[in-house]
Amino acid sequence: MIFRKWRGLKFRNYPLVYKLIVTYILLTVVPMLLLVYVSYTQYARSVEEQIGEYMPKFLYQANADIEKHIQELTTLPEMLFNSENILSILRRSSYERRSDLNKDQYNMNSYLARTYTNGRNADVLGVFVVSNGRVFYSSKAGFRESGWSQTIKEYAFPEGEPGKKADILLPADLKLHFDSDIPYVFIRKPINDNDNRRNLGTMLIAVDLSFIGDIVRNFETNERADLWVMEPTGRIVFHTNRSLIGTIDQDRSRYPVLNGSFRKSVDGEPAKLVSANQTDKLGWILVHSIPLRDLNERADLIRNVTVFVFGAIVIAASLIAIVIAYNMTRPLKKLSGLMKTVERGDFQVDLKVHSGDEIGTLARSFNSMIATIRELIQKNYQIEIRQKEAELYALQSQINPHFMYNTLETIGMAVEEGETEQVVDMVTLLGRMLRFSVSNQSKSVTIAEEVQHVKDYLTIQKFRFEDRVHFEIAQMMDDRDLHAYFTPKFILQPIVENAIKYGLETRKALELHIAVSEEFGARSGKRDVVMRVRDNGPGIPSEKLEELEQSLKRIGFEGRGSHFGLSNVNARIVMMHGADYGLQLHSIIDKGTEVIIRIPKIRGDELQHAENQDVDRG
Template sequence: MTSKRWRGFEFRNYPIAYKLIVSYTLLTALPLLLLVYISYTQYARSVEEQIGEYMPRFLYQANADVGKHIDELTTLPEILFNSDSILAILRRTSYTQRSELNRDQYAMNSYLARTYTNGRNADVLGVFVVSNDRLFSSSKLNFKETDWSRTITDYAAGIEPSGKVRIILPDEIDVQFESDVPYVFMLQQINDVDNRKYLGTMLIAVDLSFIDDIVRNFEKNARADLWVMNPSGKIIYHTNRHLIGSEDKDVAKYPTLNGSFRTNATGQDRLVSVNQTTDRGWILLHSIPLRDLTERTDLVRNVTVFVLIGIIILTSVIGVIISYSMTRPLKKLTGLMKTVEMGDFQVDLKVQRGDEVGMLARSFNSMIATIRDLIQQNYQIEIRQKNAELYALQSQINPHFMYNTLETIGMAVEEGETEVVVDMVTLLGRMLRFSVSNQSKFVTIAEEVQHVRDYLTIQKFRFEDRVSFEIVHHMNENDFHTLFIPKFILQPIVENSIKYGLETRKTLEIHIAVSEEFGARSGKRDVVLRIRDNGPGIPPDRVIELEQSLKKSSLESRSSHFGLVNVNARIVMMHGADYGLQLHSIVGKGTEIMIRIPMTRGEAISNAND
């Protein structure tokens, strides 16, 4: 009885396909896979050890280069003593007239600009001298804080006199530039050597971006991190600018400050190399995922494994085909395959067998189900891609109008028009809120009109009587505040009017009208926006070329009328070819652009956003 049961489990009683797979796996696949695994493990370990040994040396050299550059910058305060007139200003302790103070302010600020911030020293962001409750300054960047001058003055007043140059982090002074560049302050006490008196304090804001050039020589991996911090863990420089100013709380847990070690603090195995300077105590760290060190080996390993799996599958299929005759199931399978070729994927090969034929039937059914899933996935991908393109078209406009707006505010600041600057900043703030607060692709007509009104008002401040505008609407007030249109469709067109109109016209007049009209192509009541100017107009051949660009479904280049093409492309992609831009222009008379959009309510917008 036992002998019969054992014979029932003999290897020769199993299917031939199973025998071939088992035999091939035992004799070929398993040894090869084992060899690949051992080779990969040994190589990965060797690479990790080599990087862990050599990277601290590179960091030592980079740290030395950084320190050398900082030492060169610490000599900058000495230049101040080369000018007798500047020292005379610093020695002065009182003024009988306000004009004398203003004259000294101008002379000192001009000297600081010429000497430090006007191109000679690319790494200097700003220079600030505090002397006898006076602040002299020259800066390439603006501070975020409005009372920065008082903050710097108070900080300088609380510093104990010292003859050495001190490195001050921005958070110690509690001021921050508007730009995200990494920087530190170098503080130097100004002493009158001749009279042995304390004249003031000098702070130089130094751009640490030069570290990028130093570390780029030995690290080009985009996923590697490199940062500099002080002994307490305060990050002074980081390849990820958003982490500058934060703290590395794990610095106390580092097993070494001059060497390499593995860590999994972020949930990912990384190799960290560290080097600390002996003079300032700054710590330079390099962190890279371990898998990036063996990226090429991983590729070879994966290819080898896939080839082995392919050989195993191929050998198994051949064994199955040779071992069994599957005439009837294959004929049925052939018929179903022809059905699939005609585009009908709703098929099912029903074979209720437990052998290889049944396995083939189940594999076929699984393949068809996978194809159906892939078709559905590709359809969803196409829809998402279209939405992504719509978002890209909209976001490309923002830098265009922001640049012009900031330039206008800068001109007003230079002219000292305080009230105008306040009004312009208020308008800019509203424009920024409009840009970033609403992530939808649609806004109400009233919101879009208010946005372009703010833009034109800023341009009015800039060009004064050279620009005049009028905005009217001939529609129901409720519709004006409840109907939705695509976001940022008016400003690009108005920008073009101002750009080309002011080149040839002393006075540019812009008229914007919003109305409801019947659309011949759509057959419905549509929203129509007309933007008319008295600019130079567009030549007929250029009008034809531009109309052809508007008919294209994609943006091929950033032409001079990129804004018009952008707006038209977004409207067509959102609402169809019956809507978009129409252009009418007469050379020497002006240009009128008509935007036609369907009347869209809030319910449709909610569905579109979902």
């Protein structure tokens, strides 16, 4: 019975797929594995020995290049002595007028930008000069800390000590942090005036350490290899994995050598070959670490040569692979063609792939990305149209013949009556309004500038209508906040114009109250800036008020109409800051109307960051 069972298990009775597998293993796989194992073992040992011998030499050369580059950067302060104007600014210790200080600040900052941060020195992240209590700077990135200028003074060398030499400040030694995650250090060097034998101040150069990656990339292209630079204490200054910059290498104290190679084994992790080299001047340690299994990938060449002898056996699999590869690459080629179409500016494309694999996921992501780009382009286009329309609207309101005629006629009457002071005031106001309209190309201005513009407009109307127009502007915010926070340009004047236009039609005397305050927003959940424009005009009928409120909800572009000013202002605010902000209307017949403008609190640096993101997306 056992014999019958054994006979039933004869090789010829197995399925064909099993026969092929067994035959393949017996005739090819086993001999090949033996050959590959012997060759691979010998070659891997040879590679490890060679890398362990030559890698420290490469690290030594890389360290020399790093030290040389750092040394070159320490000579940058000497460029200040190429300009007599800059030297005179540094030698100046006091000012009689604030304007002189501002002028020196502008000249010095411009010189620093031209000389150090505008492309000539790609590795210079920022330059800061502390001299006689002043801080001059030019930087490609801002600090997270608001009071950075006062903090930067703490790291300056004491004045009057010309013997100080350049040194390096690490991010861990500073109380300042850049907004970006770029690895950096500060080179601190005194500015010594050899002609007068005195110290003029201190220059702190923020150096982008990304150049280290460019240096080490010349001799290491394996993406799985780790390269880092650390202090003698083990604190990492630069790492190919940026998340580890600033951390401590806990194994530093267990390094057997600082100029050589050694094996490193940690429980649960693959063994690694570690090579290190320490610089003579900086004392920095450049470390290269690569898993041994990745290091031995080069031995695959020998294995592949051996496998090639038996390549005829895998022809069938190769044919299948060709078919599969063709099916996979076909949608990828189509995607490549569509991406070239998008590159030429045509975003009306659609990649139709209905599979549920990674290719299908990629196609859906591509379509979603194109749809998002189209939406962003449309949004930015709407914002630009609204902005240009608002500028044109405000400019036309100021220089249209009727406005100019009435204003000039009022000026002429004042001249005839000998009211010279009033004439000067009106001409000054008119000039300032025109300059505000045509000179500032930004989408936003400070709240103080916007309020001043509408105040100038109302003052001219006051000169014209005399006792028929009364206005009051209440600024319930700190004056510094009015100059610090920004608002979209031309949002008050259209509302004030509407109030005067409709108010004087039915009122002998129109009273306008404008208030600027800071209030909590129920929608935004934040402290917002609120501007209120209230008049004692005829009010708005309920049907007309409802129509106005409905028009404010339509954010798309509309032609000029009776409520163009209100809808334009509301649309620009919503497009720039979201649906939590915009206009609100309150009106009572024969009592008056109140328009409430709600915008977020945005400072200059936040506004610049947002505009840069819009430019990048565009």
